[in-house]
Amino acid sequence: MRVRQPSWGAQRRRSFLAGLAPALLVLALITIGPAVYLVLTSLTPLNLTMPNTAWDFSSPVGNYIDLFEDPRFTRSVWVQVKLSVSTVILQLLVGLGVALLLNGGTRIRELARSGFLIPMVLPPIVVGILWRVMYAVDISPFHRFMAFIGLPVPSLITDPNWALFAIVIAETWEWFPFTMLMLLAALQMIPASPLEAARIDGANNWQIFRFVIFPYIQPTLVVAAIFRLIDSIKAFPLIFVLTDGGPGDVTEVTNYYAYRQAFTFSLWGYGSAIATLMVAGIFVLSWVIDRLTGVADAETD
Amino acid sequence: MTKASARISRRQMLRVGAGSLFIPFSLKAGKAPAQGGKKPFEGVTLNISCWSATYPKLIADYLTEFTEKTGIKVNYDTPGFPVYNQRADLELSTKGSGFDVLNVTFIYTSRWIGAGWLTPLDSYIKDPNKTPADWNFADFLAGSVQPMKDKTGAVYGIPWISDVLMAASARFDIFKANGLEMPDSYNELEKAMQIVNKKEGVAGFSIENHWGWVFIPFLQGFGGNVFRNPPDDLTPTLDTPEVAEAAEFFAKLLNSYGPEAAAGYTYDQVTEALRAGRVNYATHNHAFCALMGEEGSKVIKTSNFAMLPKGPKGRFPGVASHGWGIPLGAKNKDASWEFIKWSMSKEFIARLIQKHGLGSVTRKSLLDSEAYKQRMVINGVDTGKIFLDSIAMSEQGYMKYRTVHVYPQANAQINQAVSRVVSGQMKARESFAMAQANTVADLKRAGVKL
Numbered sequence: 001m002r003v004r005q006p007s008w009g010a011q012r013r014r015s016f017l018a019g020l021a022p023a024l025l026v027l028a029l030i031t032i033g034p035a036v037y038l039v040l041t042s043l044t045p046l047n048l049t050m051p052n053t054a055w056d057f058s059s060p061v062g063n064y065i066d067l068f069e070d071p072r073f074t075r076s077v078w079v080q081v082k083l084s085v086s087t088v089i090l091q092l093l094v095g096l097g098v099a100l101l102l103n104g105g106t107r108i109r110e111l112a113r114s115g116f117l118i119p120m121v122l123p124p125i126v127v128g129i130l131w132r133v134m135y136a137v138d139i140s141p142f143h144r145f146m147a148f149i150g151l152p153v154p155s156l157i158t159d160p161n162w163a164l165f166a167i168v169i170a171e172t173w174e175w176f177p178f179t180m181l182m183l184l185a186a187l188q189m190i191p192a193s194p195l196e197a198a199r200i201d202g203a204n205n206w207q208i209f210r211f212v213i214f215p216y217i218q219p220t221l222v223v224a225a226i227f228r229l230i231d232s233i234k235a236f237p238l239i240f241v242l243t244d245g246g247p248g249d250v251t252e253v254t255n256y257y258a259y260r261q262a263f264t265f266s267l268w269g270y271g272s273a274i275a276t277l278m279v280a281g282i283f284v285l286s287w288v289i290d291r292l293t294g295v296a297d298a299e300t301d
Numbered sequence: 302m303t304k305a306s307a308r309i310s311r312r313q314m315l316r317v318g319a320g321s322l323f324i325p326f327s328l329k330a331g332k333a334p335a336q337g338g339k340k341p342f343e344g345v346t347l348n349i350s351c352w353s354a355t356y357p358k359l360i361a362d363y364l365t366e367f368t369e370k371t372g373i374k375v376n377y378d379t380p381g382f383p384v385y386n387q388r389a390d391l392e393l394s395t396k397g398s399g400f401d402v403l404n405v406t407f408i409y410t411s412r413w414i415g416a417g418w419l420t421p422l423d424s425y426i427k428d429p430n431k432t433p434a435d436w437n438f439a440d441f442l443a444g445s446v447q448p449m450k451d452k453t454g455a456v457y458g459i460p461w462i463s464d465v466l467m468a469a470s471a472r473f474d475i476f477k478a479n480g481l482e483m484p485d486s487y488n489e490l491e492k493a494m495q496i497v498n499k500k501e502g503v504a505g506f507s508i509e510n511h512w513g514w515v516f517i518p519f520l521q522g523f524g525g526n527v528f529r530n531p532p533d534d535l536t537p538t539l540d541t542p543e544v545a546e547a548a549e550f551f552a553k554l555l556n557s558y559g560p561e562a563a564a565g566y567t568y569d570q571v572t573e574a575l576r577a578g579r580v581n582y583a584t585h586n587h588a589f590c591a592l593m594g595e596e597g598s599k600v601i602k603t604s605n606f607a608m609l610p611k612g613p614k615g616r617f618p619g620v621a622s623h624g625w626g627i628p629l630g631a632k633n634k635d636a637s638w639e640f641i642k643w644s645m646s647k648e649f650i651a652r653l654i655q656k657h658g659l660g661s662v663t664r665k666s667l668l669d670s671e672a673y674k675q676r677m678v679i680n681g682v683d684t685g686k687i688f689l690d691s692i693a694m695s696e697q698g699y700m701k702y703r704t705v706h707v708y709p710q711a712n713a714q715i716n717q718a719v720s721r722v723v724s725g726q727m728k729a730r731e732s733f734a735m736a737q738a739n740t741v742a743d744l745k746r747a748g749v750k751l
Contacts, residue, residue: 045746047746048416049706050748066746072739138562155561157562157565158564158724160724160725160726245717247721247723248717248718248724248726248727248732263391264387264709264710265709265710265713266390266394266747267746267747
């Protein structure tokens with residue numbers, strides 16, 4: 001009997017799979033494994049001081065029911081929404097503005113580009129300490145300057161009306177270079193001919209930006225926004241160093257609340273339930289954005 | 302898989318996860334004592350951590366002496382109080398071997414000892430081969446050792462500090478110039494603050510922002526408490542009129558007489574503000590107040606001290622002990638004990654007192670010594686006596702609220718509640734009603750039956 005040889009295409013696929021297998025295995029070990037463990041833990045009341053709570057699945061949705069009845073959790077989600085939306089908008093605006101200013105070939109602009117990247121490459125805890133100093137009324141150059149010109153500013157991080165804003169400013173300072181870098185790359189990809197044509201047609205700078213530049217960089221803006229939105233949910237070091245979630249709970253975002261439950265109270269089951277909901281929320285958010293931008297791209301095409 | 306084996310594997314997984322945090326330490330640790338070497342522990346490296354108080358920070362400068370004496374090398378760090386506690390809590394909960402000696406934090410004593418995460422030290426204390434008689438464990442203050450014991454009386458920590466909250470004035474000359482004495486009651490305190498605040502550009506009042514520690518004496522002074530009858534009845538009692546009254550008074554002190562951003566002052570900031578004379582009066586830990594008489598202080602000749610002022614229901618100076626303990630999973634327990642013995646020896650502590658003015662020590666013989674008494678006299682005021690009188694007051698038992706295993710939960714809620722009141726987000730009654738509801742929820746979640 002003649003043995004049928006697999007097609008070239010099938011062999012190729014098999015080879016690709018064999019090549020990918022080690023990477024997929026590592027991926028499964030370092031991402032899927034902990035994720036499954038997190039979900040399983042969220043179904044137990046695990047409290048480290050009470051070993052008998054481990055693998056206790058007698059009330060698997062108990063933590064989730066508690067969460068939806070927990071006003072601190074819903075408040076933390078609202079704080080997270082305010083923080084994420086405001087930081088993403090500010091980072092896009094500042095990043096775009098700086099990218100437009102630096103979009104050119106002079107030596108000073110090249111130096112400035114490197115300089116603007118510094119906040120992004122600093123360790124987050126260093127950024128936190130830097131802004132802690134900036135917000136310390138006694139020693140901050142900002143506060144001293146404002147006092148010197150007769151406009152003293154109260155402490156931003158201890159004032160409930162300003163504390164979240166203080167975090168937003170620091171977060172924006174740290175991460176606007178990311179959007180700047182992406183948008184700068186997009187700006188430099190714009191061909192010269194449509195810009196020249198617009199100028200010949202008598203378009204002013206605003207019109208050139210609105211009708212020529214903006215359509216070119218719009219997809220990059222969306223991608224940068226998605227990256228920053230997802231990353232903003234991880235905001236932790238700045239809050240830890242600057243406000244500890246306070247005053248009261250005005251800067252207590254959801255991951256900070258999860259941290260408090262798990263690490264301060266040892267309630268790992270409850271903390272894991274919060275983390276699981278956050279992971280689910282990020283998946284849903286990414287999917288919705290992907291769908292929306294897919295529809296927008298199709299309409300543009 | 303049986304339930305028991307599942308439990309073991311989960312604990313192992315936690316251990317692996319938490320242990321990985323300490324890989325840099327663990328890589329260096331774990332060597333067995335050298336056989337036949339000059340020093341019995343040659344080649345052993347200990348990983349030791351404590352929060353950044355005066356005593357543990359001073360020790361860092363003397364570690365080479367310890368290594369020369371025993372052959373034991375030490376990896377040592379002193380992070381901030383909350384960071385240390387979270388790290389130690391996690392490490393101890395895994396029963397891992399990442400650390401060989403850890404501080405037993407006062408508010409975690411019940412939790413860590415009760416859960417069996419620390420090594421009983423009695424076999425070391427009582428063994429004459431491991432501990433010479435002249436080290437004299439009986440010399441430690443009974444009140445300081447008490448929180449380090451379990452229900453059977455076994456000892457899990459050697460207290461290095463028993464700190465008390467007391468009152469300090471950095472610029473008592475301003476008080477005197479206005480005919481004022483150190484306030485002995487809340488009424489006197491408020492009247493004094495009205496007069497001295499902003500005199501000569503000095504803010505009247507300051508206090509560290511660990512409200513779960515510094516606010517409680519006020520809460521008790523007005524007749525309130527954290528729990529109904531700790532440790533037997535842990536029903537929170539944060540929604541009482543007394544607590545609200547205390548919070549309003551406390552917020553008024555801070556907001557009306559504090560420096561700019563007073564609500565954000567950490568213990569280090571309060572200490573420095575006092576030493577620099579930028580703040581006049583604070584209720585603060587004795588160990589930090591003692592630094593007002595040390596080199597670098599600008600207020601040595603203008604300072605004054607007193608016991609915490611009393612409220613309508615009495616005087617309740619906060620007292621807290623911290624001690625050295627050995628984690629259950631530590632691999633070099635004999636070497637760990639060597640470190641504890643050395644760092645808590647009478648001779649070593651006496652040197653720290655003499656050279657650095659270390660206060661709030663726990664050995665009776667040192668507290669009674671002339672050298673200590675002289676060193677604790679700052680500008681003619683015997684702060685050592687205030688310390689001992691405050692510790693004596695705590696024997697009434699009003700500190701029991703602090704060593705229950707769920708105090709960390711209540712502590713977090715009190716911190717947030719006071720913060721809301723001080724920052725003007727909520728009225729005291731509303732804020733503490735919220736704290737009460739949240740604490741009840743947290744305690745139930747932690748398995749406490751109310």
